[in-house]
Amino acid sequence: MREYAPFTARAVHxxxxxxxxxxxxxxxxxxxxxSPLAARQVVRVLHALSRKERLPWxxxxxxxxxxxxxxxxxxxxxxxxxxxxGVAVTATGSVDMRRHLWVPRIKVSL
DNA sequence: GCCATGGCTAGTA
DNA sequence: GCCATGGCTAGTA
Numbered sequence: 001m002r003e004y005a006p007f008t009a010r011a012v013h014x015x016x017x018x019x020x021x022x023x024x025x026x027x028x029x030x031x032x033x034x035s036p037l038a039a040r041q042v043v044r045v046l047h048a049l050s051r052k053e054r055l056p057w058x059x060x061x062x063x064x065x066x067x068x069x070x071x072x073x074x075x076x077x078x079x080x081x082x083x084x085x086g087v088a089v090t091a092t093g094s095v096d097m098r099r100h101l102w103v104p105r106i107k108v109s110l
Numbered sequence: 111g112c113c114a115t116g117g118c119t120a121g122t123a
Numbered sequence: 124g125c126c127a128t129g130g131c132t133a134g135t136a
Contacts, residue, residue: 004118005117005118005119006117007116007117007118008117008118025128025129026127026128026129027128027129030116030128035116035117037114037115037116037128037129038115038116038117038128039115039116039128039129040115040116040117040125040126040127040128040129041115041116041117041118041126042126042127042128043125043126043127043128044116044117044118044119044125044126044127045117045118046126046127047125047126047127048118048119048125048126057127060127061127062127062128062129063128063129063130064129067127068127068128069127070127074127075127078127
């Protein structure tokens with residue numbers, strides 16, 4: 001048994017807080033986790049922990065606003081899951097970010 | 111299409 | 124060494 005390294009733990013927590021009907025980008029999750037340039041690590045986390053941690057992995061897409069999985073079973077699964085949550089996804093995997101991008105609530109002290 | 115990015119783990123010593 | 128990125132540019136039409 002091993003506890004996750006800090007970035008990984010934060011990424012898991014953030015991914016868990018993306019609500020139904022919304023999507024985040026790899027880079028956004030990385031930035032909220034404190035490492036704006038670590039988008040690829042978010043990919044790694046998704047890849048390695050989605051199953052074990054039961055993450056809403058389908059709610060994370062790329063910065064161009066589309067599904068990054070190569071066309072195939074995974075791609076279709078992601079599109080189906082998003083649609084089932086009310087997210088409009090085109091046949092090619094594009095999501096209307098104006099409507100569905102998750103904007104995390106931040107706390108600001110003056 | 112290219113390539114810098116980076117946290118982490120498997121696997122070696 | 125992995126990885127489902129991201130951002131910029133050359134090169135086509």
